[in-house]
Amino acid sequence: MSISVPAPVRGFFRRHPRLTRALELAVRPFEAASKKVVFGCKMCGQCILHETGMTCPMGCPKTLRNGPCGGVRMDGRCExxxxxxxxxxxxxxxxxxxxxGGAILKVQPALDWSGAGSSAWINVLADRQGKEAS
Ligand code: SF4
Known part of the structure; x- marks a missing residue:
């Protein structure tokens, strides 16, 4: 997610892991429910919706995060x-x-699966994108 969180805010959440954990426990069910309904979210913990045309890349059966594989059919359907x-x-x-829309051209890092299931919103606040929720 390309949202810029001010350094003092990120620092605050890093210095208070228990508070961050409690906040995550409160936020995660709401995030999971709302994003699942709207985007088919799989709670990967590293949200890049903003850079993929608001389309969840984890809906790809191969979970590709940097564009299509070579098997896309001529009519644009999945192989x-x-x-x-x-x-x-x-x-x-x-x-x-x-x-x-040009944000789709950004090359995404590989997904850190250790953060799967965690709240991407809290991960952004706590500056732990791709890091496991503690
Ligand atoms: S990119 Fe990750 S966090 Fe964002 S909607 Fe898809 S599975 Fe959910």
Whole structure:
């Protein structure tokens, strides 16, 4: 997520891990429920919706986070699940409508699976994107 959190805020959450943990316990169910309904969120803990045309890349059966594989069908459908449109075809199309659509060109780091299941919102606040929730 490309939201910039002021350093003092990040520092505060880093210095208070128990408070951060309590906040996460409160926030995580709401984040999971709301983002699952709207985006099909899988709670990867490192949200990049903002940079993928508001399309969750974890909906890709191969969980690719940097664009489509080589198997996209000519009609834009997924090679693994033929009934499904490729996540990255949707992401590219949706990005065209966003003022920040160029963000889709950013090369994403590999997902740190140790943070799966944690709150991406709290991970941003606590500056622990890709780090396991403690
Ligand atoms: S947190 Fe991860 S799984 Fe959830 S919407 Fe964002 S990118 Fe998708």
């Amino acid at each position: 693994v699940i033929p009934g499904m449109m490729c996540v990255w075809v949707k992401a590219e199309r949706r990005s065209r409508w966003l003022p920040w």
